Amino acid sequence: MALFSSLKIARGTYFLSIVPLSFRCMKNAIVRIFGVSALLLIVHAFTFGQSSTPLAANGRLQVINRQLCNEAGTPIQLRGMSSHGLHWFDQCYNSSALQTLANDWGADVFRAAMYVDEGGYMNNKVGLRNKVNQLVDWSAQFGMYCIIDWHILNPGDPNLHTADAIEFFQLMAQQHAGKKHVIYEICNEPNGVNWPSVKSYAEQVIPAIRQYDPDAIILVGTPSWSGSPGDVRSNPLTGPNAHNIMYTFHFYAGSHYTQSYIDDVIKTVPLFVSEWGTSNYSGNGGNDYTNAQNWVSFMGGNNSSGMKISWCNWSYCDKDESSAALMPGACGNNGWNNTSTSGTWVKDKILNPADNFGPPTPFIAISSPANNSTVTIGTNLTITANVGNATATVVEFYDGTIKLGEDATAPYSLTLSNIQAGTYHLTVKALLNSGGPLTSSLVQVTAIPAPNQPPTITLTAPTNGTTFTAPAAISIAANAADSDGSVAKVEFYNGSTKLGEDTSAPYSFDWTNVASGAYTISAKVTDNQNSVATSGSVTVYVNSPGNPSADIIGPDCVSVNETKLFELNSINLPNANSFSWWCTGSTQSITAVSGQPSKVNINFGANFSGGQVCVGVNYSAAPWYKQFCKTVTLCTGQPPVNQAPSVSLTAPSNNASFTAPATIALVATAADSDGSISKVEFYNGNTKLGEDLTSPYEFSWVNIGAGSYSLTAKATDNQGATGTSSAVSVTVNAPVVNQSPSVSLTAPSNNASFTAPATIALVATAADNDGSISKVEFYNGNTKLGEDPTSPYEFSWANVGAGSYSLTAKATDNQGATSTSSAVSVTVNAPPTTTADIIGDDCAAVNSVKAFELNITNRANATSYSWWSTGSVQSITPTSGQPYKVTINFGQWFSGGQVCVGVNYSASPWYKQYCKTVNVCAAARVAAEELVSADAFLLYPNPTQNVFTWVSDKNVETLKVYDILGLERVGLEKIMRGTKVSFGEHLSTGIYLIRVNYEDKTHLTLKGIKQ
Structure with a gap:
């Protein structure tokens, strides 16, 4: 089977048939006809359905004896690719690229090389942080490890940007805390500085990572472009943060022939080759595949220490240079397998030989909800857990140290009903049939209020285009509602001028004494949480009453496409019974006012150039019929085209960052050169957040979860034209995870015993790494006994009856996080029924330790006790808080005697002495064993x-x-x-x-x- 273990199968699902031949005959036939690859494929069908990813197989990485190991402690080698500069080759690094790298290339690890200078991070901090976060998420999605690389190169002194590095790695560790696939590389290739200088930098940056991600692998660059890892040997990093540290070595096959030097270094220094190339050190020039193979073999374990060294090849990009793995232009065409000569050679070294990660690593993970997500208060939250490579008897669900529940059957889930406000620190623990329990990484979820839904409003009166005669009385009415609250008020506007308001339904307002003119009317509703919405607007016309003596009352001039009201003077209406209206000029329509045939609305259309508006009237008496006309001209000049308003979002600033759950104040300026602003609306992407009708235009967006957002403002003018601001990008970071305090119950000791009625002194120590202790509570089982807010944390439990008790201490920190100590078991024995004055053994072995106690019948009114022995003993120790009890170490010279106690009383007999004879026992024997x-x-x-x-x-x-x-x-x-x-x-x-x-x-x- 060595044939099959020497090749790596790309990850994927395969549907293959099995030919009914003996395996030996089938093997020979297939090899003759199709070659070894076909044989491999058929054997793969026997053994694989969906192959495991490197991340699933290995879990959390650790460094053991200088060797990178998986979660099970098995030494492993990761093989993969490094990006080129993310800001130069962004098109090469998307989800499809990383999926191909994982599935077709079989890569175990991807290195995200983020240049600091040379146009990189210092020029675009938020953008490159977002890109790195994407690459971390995609790597996890496709089962690869991801190295976050702070790519120091030109200039080469990492200390030039120490503060920026601390900020960057704090944000990265906070965002990706507990993710098993994340590796941090804190300085790529230091140059022009010595190791003590690099070490000083590392000692400042590493704590920023350990604060949030205490067990992650951290790679530290070494001097001379990471070419001198031997400098570390006499002065490595030490202290509480120095675990899971590896040092980087970089080489290029066309320039570096230092295998013997590195062979000596790895005897004392844990190495990770985070960058190497087949070319010379410039990344270009001729590729030396002979020396490259020597290095690949060396890193695969062919060295004097037998050490496996993980590596990333430079580089997965389409740059026109010999070390690039892709052909020029490949990225623009999604040509992730369009490899260069170097890329073809390196891809084969990643695929062959196959990864050997040992037995699959058991794991447990929370599959939902996602880390740093939010949930609405009052809803249900379902926590789902996934157990892999192990059989769980039960899965327990925790918030911090508080057990929420458990599930004994897959799929494992737990639903929290009616979730309350706060931040939840969720973990799951699997209890296994064999071996210790598995605990997942922490997932933080914050319960926030449901976002307030804006109210709705519709203007029901007047209708659009209605005309009135000055001085007019206009009744304005609106329907308003709020789906998640109540309507506080409805305001009525003419343009941006408030006319009045109504606080109860039906919402209406009577606008009186309105002068002639055109008016834009709208209504604005405000709900009980101050969210607002504005109705659509309607335009109404109020005409001048005209000359009372004129036959037809109406305007003397009109504009094209304008609609105007004309009416027959009331002095001409007596005995009139029908009306016939017309116009000698070109018009679009003449419409009689319903129920008032003596009035018409005339739409003069686009072609009107002047004419007469006429009406023929039939009467029921003389003059029986009469015709009236009014000359109407085209007004001088046409109305100007409405200009769209301008708007700018002045707050927040572009690339601003906040911490969830965030409140962001959005502020905009808006202007309209030929009218007025009726409203400004605020948007996240295409989602409307709110609006403001008056300057200054503002909106407060609250309870915002972690994520990236694109904000705009949209202004609407008095004629309905709109303008939209440029987008502003903001980032809301996940809240800092509060670390739970630590607490230990230091007294009483475990399995201590007392006699009822007992007084037990409880003493605890407590500490909080990122805050302070607000209180320590003491418990018997689930029953609280008392608390102490200040150190030393103590409580005296008095009058304790006979029984067995389980004591714990619970510490609460300044942010409300809690931890509970391990339980301490104590026993309180019932008072002795013996009549002996002193209760204890009648004999004691040499060097034995015995407990003695004055009978409770002799302790009434006792104020002090003085113990001694007439025989030779090593020590007599009174019990703390119980001076009527002692522990006696009889030592090696004890030959018998009396144990005595003198007692002072506050009443008669005032003083009394009690004694008990203790002899030497036969020596104890160890039964059944030597x-x-x-x-x-x-x-x-x-x-x-x-x-x-x-x-x-x-x-x-x-x-x-x-x-x-x-x-x-x-x-x-x-x-x-x-x-x-x-x-x-x-x-x-x-x-x-x-x-x-x-x-x-x-x-x-x-x-x-x-x-």
Whole structure:
């Protein structure tokens, strides 16, 4: 089967038939006729449906013993491609390009090379951050790892842009925190500086990443264009942030022949070749495939350390140079497989040999909702989890440390009903049939109010084109509604001039004494959340009353396409019973006013040049019939063409950034050269956000989730013409994830015992890395006992009855995040029924530790206790808070004697002495096993005054520590061979038996002494 493991099958789904031949005959026939590729394809049909992606196979990466390893700890090699400068070759890096790179090239990793200078990031910060975020998301979609590269080259000193690098990587780590496929490369090719200078830069930038993404792989460039990684050997990065760090080495096959140097370096330095080429160091010139093959073989493990070194080839672009993987012009035609000579050669090295990632890595992930998404308050939120490469017995769902619920059947999901306001830090944990639990990356979801829906309004009266005679009375009416609230008011406008308002339905306003002229009427509604909407406008005409003595009342001149009202003077109406109107000039229409035939609206159309408006009237009495006419001329000049208004969005500024849930104030200026502004509307893309009818034109957009937005303003003038502003781009970043505090219950010790009625002192330590502790609460099970807002965090639990109790401490930080300590079990025993004055064992072994207690019947009115022994003992230690109890270490010289206590009372008998005789017991024996000397099994120090440290010589199932009375005091599980563990910090002075149960079913018992 070596034939098949030496080749990599491109990811995809295959539908193939199996020929009914013996495998050996089929193999021979196919190889003779079709060659090896056909054989491989058929075997692939036997074994694969949908092949796993590198990301799914490996999960979260880690560095172990200088080697890049997957989540299961298996050493791996990633092989892939680096981009060229993103700002130069943007057309080469889209979703289709990365999909082809993953599926056809079989790439495991893609490096996004973002130049800092040379027209790059410093010229377009927001645009290039958005591009990198896209590439990170596409890489995950297609199952590849993604390197975010801060491409320092010219100039070569990374310290020139330290503040910008910190800002950039903070934003990147915040955006992609917990994503298993993200690798950060903090300085591409430092040059002109030494390693201490680069190290100083790294020590400032790395904490910015670790603040949000504490376990990600970070690549650090080395001097001389990342050609001198050996400089790191004597002075590597150290400290709490130095885990999962690798150092970069870059080479070009036509210029670098330094395999022996690198062979020595990798013995002490973890290396990642984030850039190499087949050409010389310039990226051009002749390609040296012989030396390139030497390097590929070396990185594949053919070195003295057997180390696998991951790599990215330069470069996946169509630049006209010999190191480019694509032919010139390929990107413009989506020619992702139109490879150059170098590209063809490198593609084969990515595909062959096949990836060897070991057994698939078990994983669990939240598939929905997405990280940094928002949900509307009061709705339901369904959390869906996906478990891979493992069988889960149950999946548990958490918000921080609070368990929300669980699901035991796939597909695993949990629905939160009627979700309340706040930010939720969601994780899921899978409990497996075998092995430890799996925990997902964190997904942050913020519940925000539903966006207010704007109200609606329609102007119902007057109708468009209605005419009146001055002084006119115009009744204005509107219908208004609000789907998610109520209408606060309806305002009525003539152009931009407010006429009046109505706060209750039916919404109306009577406009009186209106002079002659043309008027544009609209209505504006405001809802209970101050969202506004404006109706369409109507135009009405108020004519001059004319000469009362004129036969026909109407304008003396009109404009083309204008509609005007004419009416017969009322002095000519007595006995009139019919009217016939006409015009001697060209008109479009003459329409009688309904119910008033003595009035007509005349549309003079486009061709009117002058004439007479006439009406013939029949009467029921003399003069029986009469004709009246009025001369109408074309007004001097035509009305000018309406000019569209201008508008500009003045706030926010272009490329401004905010933090979700954001509030953005949109402000616009608008003007109309030949009229007035009736409204300004604000848009995100094609979605209307709101509007304003009066200057200054403003709108406050609230509760905005993370994302990129394109904002515009649209102005409408008094004649309905519109103008739209240039777009303004803004980015809303995800909120900073508040880190939960840490808390530990330091007292009482686990498995401590007391006698009822007991007083138990609870003491906790708490800390918060990104804020402060607001309080620590103490619990028995789910019952709160008390709290303390200041350090030291303490609570005294008094009058505790007999029983078993599980105690915890819960810390809350200044942003409301909480954490709960591990539980501590204590037992409160019932008061003894014995009549003995002092309760305790009658005998004690040499070096044993025993507890003694004054009978409760002797403690009434006691104020102080003084304990001693008439025999030789090593120590007598009163119990804190319970001076009527002591622990006695009898030491190696004890030969018998009395244990005594003198008691002072606040009433008679004022003072009394009590004693108990204690003899020496026979020596204890270790049953069924030999007690082994601890020194021989790497238990140290022994004796100890603090903790024991033990190095496992084999895989351990359990390690348990018992006191001399046989009570279990410490329990540990699943310790791998070679692991160093420490325990016993809470143990009292005494002798302890340490029982080790190995996975191979053998056992070991050790003796440890705590001083």
